[in-house]
Amino acid sequence: MAGNPYLSVQALTKYVKRKFDADPHLRNVYVKGELSNVNNHPSGHIYFTLKDEFSRIQSAMFRANASKLKFKPENGMNVLLTGDVTIYEASGQYQLYVQTMEPDGIGALYLAFEQLKESLGKEGLFDERWKRPLPPFPKTIGVVTAQTGAAIRDICTTIERRFPLSEIILFPAIVQGVHAAPSIVRSIEQADKLGSIDVLIVGRGGGSIEDLWAFNEESVARAIFSCRIPVISAVGHETDTTIADFVADRRAPTPTAAAELAVPARDELFERVLDRKRAIFRFTSNKIKSERKRLESLQSSYPLQFPERLYRPFTERLLGLEGRLMRGTNDITGRRAIQLSRLSGMLTSYSPLQRVKDETRNVNILTERLTRNVHHDLRTRTDRFTTSVRMLKALNPLNVMERGYSIIYKEGNVANSINSLSVGSEVEIRLRDGTVDAVVKSLQTNDKEET
Known part of the structure; x- marks a missing residue:
């Protein structure tokens, strides 16, 4: 059939898409609404639905634009968007391709700050149990900040004035802009690997929230938490607060205050030494006075006035013990003399010489009897041996062969x-x-x- 008026679905969709793309009112449109069905795809793209109480539109934010977001889009969040409206040919639905996204009613950086603070807080990175004490007298102080600027000058001046014995090592870092966070992380890791740093100051001077944002990055927070050196966070002015302040072991309102936290004041140390010296002197003086009074009291006491009366009871007791000892010794000696006399009489009545004679006679009798028994047994065995030899000779075949046998x-x-x-x-x-x-x-x- 010539002049077929029917269009394919694809042709119709392409036509409508060209109409959308050609309409200048659908380019760079400003739309506000509520996020739902947010899908943070592994590729980095973000797919979601933008809705209000009457309508909804499918939306997408590609990775190039999504990577610039400071906060994380979440369901239920009211946002302000800019982007282009066009047709997605595969489904034939019109769709909003988002270029920028801002929270509605709250700043994006502030929202990102609160989101990261909540996330790291749940992980326990802010817990007090991880906070390490600062060394009282640090020998080496590391500083992570810009190589040029008021922060490093204030830190060096303050430490030189308060505690010039400390050595300062600067680990230069970019502290503002898109390259700031990686630079700060590298400097913290470099200081941690050095191994000789006693305390580390991380910070910069004041500025806007955008200027200080590097210290709100998650990578910087985790680098501070993982650092084995006690860290003092010194970012901005006293009213500025960053994620680094929550993670660090101590927070200082300014770089100058961080230097004052890191080292003791020389004048205060001198005054403390003098106070200790005065306290020791007072204690020693009071102790000497107390002991002198005690000595005088003892010297004027009644026993020391008449010292012989102190040991008189012991002398009397010693004399009594000596008398008891002499009497006991005499009693024992008398009993032993009586026993000795009785034993001597018994020995006299029983002569050992007679017993020796009797035993000698018994030995001679037994010796004579043993000799006779040995001689008798020897003759018996000799006769038995002689008889056995005769029998062997008689039975010896060699003797038979002597008579001519073979x-x-x-x-x-x-x-x-x-x-x-x-x-x-x-x-x-x-x-x-x-x-x-x-x-x-x-x-x-x-x-x-x-x-």
Whole structure:
């Protein structure tokens, strides 16, 4: 059919999209509403629905613009947006592509500050249990701030005036702008790695909230929390408050106040030493006076006026103990003398010489009896041995061989029967004075001969 009036869905959508894109009133529009269905995509894009009590529109904020946000968009938040309205061809819906976003009724930086403060507070980064005490007499003080500026000059002047013994090491950092937070983090980590810093001052001079914003960045807060050195936060003026102030071990309202916190005042130390010296002198003087009064009181006391009366009771007691000792010694000596006399009489009535004679006679009798028994046993055993020798001689085959007999061996065994031999057997004949090797030529039993 020629001149088909029907359009495809894609063609219609493209046409409508061109109309939207060509309308100048849909470019850079200002819209306010409430966020819902917020989706912070891993790619960095943010997708959400913008609504009021009557309508809603699908919206998107791409990563290039979303990365510039200081706060985190959340459901229910009222915002002020700028962006372009166009058609999303895939769904055919019109959509708002957001370029900027601001909280409605509250500043973006303030909102970001409150969000990060709440988040880090829930993690416990502000808890007092993590706060470390400052060293009373620091030898080395690190300072993270701009290399040029009033902050470093004020810190150096104050420390030199109050406690010139301390050494100051500057870790230069950018303290304002988009590169400030990474620079501050690097300087804190560098000071922490050095290992010789006793206390670290992190801060800068005053400025607007935008100027001080680097000290509200999460990366700076975590770097301060992770630092092993006690950290003093000194950002801006007394009325300025940053996230760094909450995380640091101590917060100073100004860089000058931070230097005063870091070191003691020389004049105050001198005055403290003098106070201690005066206190010691007063204590020593009072102690001497007290002990002198005590000595005078003792010297004028009744016992020291008549010292012999102090030890008179002990002398009398000593004399009594000596008398008891002498009497006890005499009693024991008398009893022992009586016992000795009784034992001497017993020894006299029982002569040890007679007992020695009796025992000697018994020993001689036993010796004589033992000698007779040994001689008798020896003769008995000698006779038994002689009889055994005669029997051995009588049974000794060598004695039999002396009379002309011999012994035949076959393969090392005695041939005691003709049945153990055969014609041609090799035998060994052992005589009295030697051996003869022979071969059996014939065998003869008692009744016949075998060849």
